[in-house]
Amino acid sequence: MSRNDSKYFSTTKKGEIPELKEELNSQYKDKRKDAVKKVIAAMTVGKDVSSLFTDVVNCMQTENLELKKLVYLYLINYAKSQPDLAILAVNTFVKDSQDPNPLIRALAVRTMGCIRVDKITEYLCDPLQRCLKDDDPYVRKTAAICVAKLYDINAELVEDRGFLDSLKDLISDNNPMVVANAVAALAEIQEHSSRPIFEITSHTLSKLLTALNECTEWGQVFILDALSRYKAADAREAENIVERVTPRLQHANCAVVLSAVKMILQQMELITSTDVVRNLCKKMAPPLVTLLSAEPEIQYVALRNINLIVQRRPTILAHEIKVFFCKYNDPIYVKMEKLEIMIKLASDRNIDQVLLEFKEYATEVDVDFVRKAVRAIGRCAIKLERAAERCISVLLELIKIKVNYVVQEAIIVIKDIFRRYPNTYESIIATLCESLDTLDEPEAKACMIWIIGEYAERIDNADELLESFLESFPEEPAQVQLQLLTATVKLFLKKPTEGPQQMIQVVLNNATMETDNPDLRDRAYIYWRLLSTDPEAAKDVVLAEKPVITDDSNQLDSSLLDELLVNIATLSSVYHKPPDAFVTRAHTSAQKAEDEEYPEGSETAYSESSSANPANGAVSTSASVAPPSPPPAVPVPDLLGDLMGMDNSLVPTDEPATPAGPPLPILLPASTGQGLQISAQLTRRDGQVFYSMLFENNTQVPLDGFMIQFNKNTFGLAAGGPLQVPQLQPGTSARTLLPMVMFQNMSQGPPNSLLQVAVKNNQQPVWYFNDKIPFHVFFTEDGKMERSAFLETWRSLPDSNEVSKDFPAIVIGSVDATLERLAASNVFFIAKRKNANQDVFYFSAKMPRGIPLLIELTTVVGSPGVKSAIKTPSPEMSAFLFEAIETLLKS
Amino acid sequence: MPVAASAVYFLNLRGDVLINRLYRDDVGGNMVDAFRTHIMQTKELGTCPVRQIGGCSFFYMRISNVYIVIVVSTNANVACAFKFVVEAVALFKSYFGGAFDEDAIRNNFVLIYELLDEIMDFGYPQNLSAEILKLYITQEGVRSPFLSKPADKPVPNATLQVTGAVGWRREGLVYKKNEVFLDIVESVNLLMSSKGSVLRCDVTGKILMKCFLSGMPDLKLGLNDKLFNFFLNIFFNYGKTIELDDVTFHQCVNLTRFNSEKTVSFVPPDGEFELMKYRITEGVNLPFKVLPTIKELGRTRMEVNVKVKSTFIEKLFALGVVVKIPVPKQTAKTSFTVTSGRAKYNASIDSLVWKIRKFPGQTEATLSAEVELISTMTEKKSWTRPPIQMEFQVPMFTASGLRVRFLKVWEKSGYNTVEWVRYITKAGSYEIRC
Structure with missing residues (x-):
């Protein structure tokens, strides 16, 4: 039986507002109700009916629940724009909150919480206090949420009035829905607060797990989400928790299932027994697969999450690849995600089947999907060495269909396959060349040209092929021009005959004279000079062997993956970005309160730092460093410190004693860190590299839960253990030595000495700062060489490995002191000789992995100017080495 | 955070707001404009159900001629949000008696506002069970239990039942005949290759x-x-x-x-x-086997042969069997012979549609058709051959054996x-x- 409310939307002629006003003040109940409905209808379509505020509020005092609800709805929408008039409603609210009917009591509290007007908020406290202790569970569950609403408006008020304690009491309520809402409210408040408010102890944990059985489906989600933050003490506890959560996997509600999966995955990290883990993986697979029969939108969310889950636990769905085969009528976003997962699950066992599927998809209609399917074949080839040949033959079949975009996509992936398996599949180049003229997309063209250039010696008519592209050189996009330039140079170097020589003239002319693209011009000039000065060197540079590329289908970094897995089912897991990369309003009222205490600087500093967060969490992503979970703040030393009245600058007990040493450079000034100041430097001690850090807490709150991560860097430096910093009381500081390991997370690209660090704690946003890696910390203790060994090494290295640099400003005053200082940094003195008025010193040092470094310093003692020459098997490091030498000599 | 929504919008296909409810003030009231300009009016529509625009994220679902859009600015629980929409729609349907579309929303907007207030609080989904909600949110406001009874005597246990452990059943039901x-009800999903595997x-x-x-x-x-x-x-x-x-x-x-x-x-x-x-997935009894052979004879003619076999026992029969055989867009003329049922060419879905009202077990039926095509110069790309699709119902049969x-x-x-x-x-x- 449907009603006909649409009549309320019909507009009357002019003077609608006055007419409504009149009706609202009518003496007849029904007329008043109809009028309010008309007002709401007008509000819905976006008309401004705020001028009727007083008249609508006058209708509030009614017995009719439906009318009351409509008036309340109006109030929620307009109270903010009419704060002074909103006060008129307060009396009724307060009265309603004491109504004998629990529905009305709850309604009043619920609505009051939605009206974000300060004056009303003050009046809300007493009714809320009463309702939190109401006899009726319906009122209590509404009041619980209302505390979270109030906290959002005025956190201080909530804390002062003791609502948090009342809320915590509700966790022990005998009604499951009240418990669930209280948990949701507490979890939300905790998220916005810097203080520990809602700490889950093993006692609350067990209580909440029991409540799970009786909650509504949504309540189960609230509880599971809140509990997923809980860190079990040991494997046994983790197993217990998991055992009580696994029944939820059978729930019909997808949100319950995903939250249960999240919690199980968290606890699994602690479980050591492989049997238990295997068993859990087995249990999780079917529910995950079942999610794929839900609505497509839910499927999408599930697939994005499964993508993460299989990266961490590939075994879970290893045998289920078939369920990810695309249905013809799947929406495109589902198909794309399925494809992504198929690549991840592809293995030598199932690749034949998978290839058949990909081939099928490559003939479908949607161009983007077809392209992705072709690319998927290439990615499988790169991932599975043994299947590469089969993948390539499929690609060749597809090329033969001669559908333009399929061919182009295939060529792009084949280029990558060549780079993955050099000198294996070049026989197919002839086939590729056949489709040369169909290429019209820059990327495909560029790839084809790269292939021709790279394999010019095996393609008989390479010069003709390239020449055909050259005709249109000036019109090509930059990407293609660059490749053409390089390919022509390669061709010339490989076949220095007349044809290519002419071509190269044309190209170089074109690329230097007739272009505005600085990249192209620069590259052309470099080639030109190389070719004209030393063709052999040109060969070394241009035809150098390329590093073999690897499979990137498991692209997410492990620490980012950790963070995303904690966020299963949330937006973060759908975007594959950490929450702070897209949530801007991170800290609300709590933050505001804090900011007020730092009137100057801190506010701007905060916004600055938050904008500096790399969009996709580039810094925090890397590094397999600090395990995300264990709270490093050990309460014991903290307590001891307090008890014994010691200075709070505690040294974590299990660390090597930290000598006072010279002051560390400040990397995160207090003004940027909202009161947290971090100084740090890399040092070497007892054969190991440490990150010596000093934390100073100038905020008003204790800081704890410090964690650290390092971005990928040239030397692959990463933390060798968790950061051991105790809880920092305001005004205190702590020093720590963080052991470091090398070659953990190496960055690609040109070497540099930049070290990007991210530090977080439980109270503040993540701080990012940069440090410079002083290379001398890598010199190992066993770098001392015998004279003879030194000479032999020197001779055995080719002269091209010798690099030298002048430090005109450096003066070596005292030879002994300098030698001592160098020796302290593991640069060992070997010998000294006189050359005219100059002294020549020889030193040896050893870099990690046993790479020797030989140094020759030439100087006149006491006068400025030091010439330094180094010889090492890896001269590409020389820039760093000189930097290190300079630092050591200077200090 | 299990928050599912900061605001919920119901839009028609043009993007007009039919009804909306703001649950939190972290998203502006005009966020729906962003949705309209950045998603509805672009090709983006339908490419991804979760989108970020500025500081807000949008989750949307289309149900008949209505878009339901959820806006959040925090790291909300997306699974929860979509499930909420699905359940809410089911709830509305149960209230409206079936249909959920633009008209139903306009005709029931007061009721929807009332329900939206009840089923979600501050972005947290509450009890969405129609059975219980109907106790105190009634179709006709006038018939509200609070009016029919003195104000101090509310409907018995309504609130207890909303929050109770058995939050889906009300007490005191009596039936003469129990x-x-x-x-x-089983749906068989099958994807078979052209070679029959x-x-x-x-x-x-x-x-x-x-x-x-x-x-x-x-x-x-x-x-x-x-x-x-x-x-x-x-x-x-x-x-x-x-x-x-x-x-x-x-x-x-x-x-x-x-x-x-x-x-x-x-x-x-x-x-x-x-x-x-x-x-x-194991041991599924496929009720039908389909053996297609499609031959393209030159550029303008195709020969289609489809044999359908029923594998269930003789006593049973299938109802409403429909076989849809895709043909190229440029189909000009078709002619059929079928052993049972009826076939015709449906140009709007580019398929031959073969319908058999009653299909007994352990029998087979065949269709052979000749299709003539208009030869076109522009159609360079070869025809992609979408799969044959089949519809049927087999009463008293379970493909799983359950x-x-x-x-x-x-x-x-x-x-x-x-x-x-x-x-x-x-x-x-x-x-x-x-």
């Missing part, structure tokens, strides 16, 4: 229940699943068992008990509901109940590549 109807095949089944039972009955259901009655099979040799890959249950089923004792026990909601869903062994009803008054069980298998996505 009856339970069980419908086992099964690429993917599964059955998704659900057990729909209609209960007209008095009081607060406890029910126990037994199936021929291996998990369910391992012991019964050993001791009583209960016959063939099957293995379900996965089962999910309505919230009334005690999951902990299912996990420990492998019994499905529950206090059912009143009326109709979906008790459980299951999935099975059977109900028993359904026990226990109520303290000890009444007798009558149980009815029906089985039906339908085609889900039944696709054969050709």
Whole structure:
């Protein structure tokens, strides 16, 4: 039986507002109700009916629940724009909150919480206090949420009035829905607060797990989400928790299932027994697969999450690849995600089947999907060495269909396959060349040209092929021009005959004279000079062997993956970005309160730092460093410190004693860190590299839960253990030595000495700062060489490995002191000789992995100017080495 | 954070707001404009159901001619949000008596506002069970229980039932005749290659229940699943068992008990509901085999031969069998011979549609057709050959082999109940590549 409310939307002629006003003040109940409905209808379509505020509020005092609800709805929408008039409603609210009917009591509290007007908020406290202790569970569950609403408006008020304690009491309520809402409210408040408010102890944990059985489906989600933050003490506890959560996997509600999966995955990290883990993986697979029969939108969310889950636990769905085969009528976003997962699950066992599927998809209609399917074949080839040949033959079949975009996509992936398996599949180049003229997309063209250039010696008519592209050189996009330039140079170097020589003239002319693209011009000039000065060197540079590329289908970094897995089912897991990369309003009222205490600087500093967060969490992503979970703040030393009245600058007990040493450079000034100041430097001690850090807490709150991560860097430096910093009381500081390991997370690209660090704690946003890696910390203790060994090494290295640099400003005053200082940094003195008025010193040092470094310093003692020459098997490091030498000599 | 929404919008296909509700003020009231300009009016629509625009994220679903859009600015629980929308729509449908579309929303906007206020608080989903909500949110405001009775005597236990452990059933129901109807509805999903090998095949089944039972009955259901009655099979040799890959249950089923004792026990909601869903991939009995041969004879002619075989027993028959055989867009003329049913060419879906009203078990039917094509110069790309699709219903047949062994009803008054069980298998996505 449907009603006909649409009549309320019909507009009357002019003077609608006055007419409504009149009706609202009518003496007849029904007329008043109809009028309010008309007002709401007008509000819905976006008309401004705020001028009727007083008249609508006058209708509030009614017995009719439906009318009351409509008036309340109006109030929620307009109270903010009419704060002074909103006060008129307060009396009724307060009265309603004491109504004998629990529905009305709850309604009043619920609505009051939605009206974000300060004056009303003050009046809300007493009714809320009463309702939190109401006899009726319906009122209590509404009041619980209302505390979270109030906290959002005025956190201080909530804390002062003791609502948090009342809320915590509700966790022990005998009604499951009240418990669930209280948990949701507490979890939300905790998220916005810097203080520990809602700490889950093993006692609350067990209580909440029991409540799970009786909650509504949504309540189960609230509880599971809140509990997923809980860190079990040991494997046994983790197993217990998991055992009580696994029944939820059978729930019909997808949100319950995903939250249960999240919690199980968290606890699994602690479980050591492989049997238990295997068993859990087995249990999780079917529910995950079942999610794929839900609505497509839910499927999408599930697939994005499964993508993460299989990266961490590939075994879970290893045998289920078939369920990810695309249905013809799947929406495109589902198909794309399925494809992504198929690549991840592809293995030598199932690749034949998978290839058949990909081939099928490559003939479908949607161009983007077809392209992705072709690319998927290439990615499988790169991932599975043994299947590469089969993948390539499929690609060749597809090329033969001669559908333009399929061919182009295939060529792009084949280029990558060549780079993955050099000198294996070049026989197919002839086939590729056949489709040369169909290429019209820059990327495909560029790839084809790269292939021709790279394999010019095996393609008989390479010069003709390239020449055909050259005709249109000036019109090509930059990407293609660059490749053409390089390919022509390669061709010339490989076949220095007349044809290519002419071509190269044309190209170089074109690329230097007739272009505005600085990249192209620069590259052309470099080639030109190389070719004209030393063709052999040109060969070394241009035809150098390329590093073999690897499979990137498991692209997410492990620490980012950790963070995303904690966020299963949330937006973060759908975007594959950490929450702070897209949530801007991170800290609300709590933050505001804090900011007020730092009137100057801190506010701007905060916004600055938050904008500096790399969009996709580039810094925090890397590094397999600090395990995300264990709270490093050990309460014991903290307590001891307090008890014994010691200075709070505690040294974590299990660390090597930290000598006072010279002051560390400040990397995160207090003004940027909202009161947290971090100084740090890399040092070497007892054969190991440490990150010596000093934390100073100038905020008003204790800081704890410090964690650290390092971005990928040239030397692959990463933390060798968790950061051991105790809880920092305001005004205190702590020093720590963080052991470091090398070659953990190496960055690609040109070497540099930049070290990007991210530090977080439980109270503040993540701080990012940069440090410079002083290379001398890598010199190992066993770098001392015998004279003879030194000479032999020197001779055995080719002269091209010798690099030298002048430090005109450096003066070596005292030879002994300098030698001592160098020796302290593991640069060992070997010998000294006189050359005219100059002294020549020889030193040896050893870099990690046993790479020797030989140094020759030439100087006149006491006068400025030091010439330094180094010889090492890896001269590409020389820039760093000189930097290190300079630092050591200077200090 | 389990928050599901900061605001919910209902938009029509043009993007007009039909109804909206703001639950939190972290998203501006005009956020829907962003949705309109950045998603609805672009090609983005339909490419991804979760989008970020500026500081806000949008989740949207289309249901008939309405877009339901959820806006958040925090790291909200997306799974929760979508499920909320699905459940809310089911709730609205149950209130409106069936349809959910633009008109239904306009005609019931007061009711929807009232429901939206009740089913979500500050972005947290609350009780969405229609059964309970109907107790105190009634179709006609005038008939609200608070008016018909003195104000100091509210509807008995309404609030207790909303929050209670059995939040889906109200107390004090009385039926003259106590009856339970069980419908086992299965959809077979098949993807078969052109060579006849099964690429993917599964059955998704659900057990729909209609209960007209008095009081607060406890029910126990037994199936021929291996998990369910391992012991019964050993001791009583209960016959063939099957293995379900996965089962999910309505919230009334005690999951902990299912996990420990492998019994499905529950206090059912009143009326109709979906008790459980299951999935099975091993040992599926495919009701139909399809053998297509499609030959392209030159550029303008095609020969299509499709043979369909029914594999279920002779006593049974399938109803509403439809076979859709795709043909190229430039089809000009078609001619058919069929051994049963009727076939015609439907240009709007570029398919030959072959319908057979009643298809007995253990028989076969064939269609042979000749298709003439207009030869075109522009159509360079070869025809992509979408799969053949099939629709059917087979009553009293389960592709999974699932059977109900028993359904026990226990109520303290000890009444007798009558149980009815029906089985039906339908085609889900039944696709054969050709």
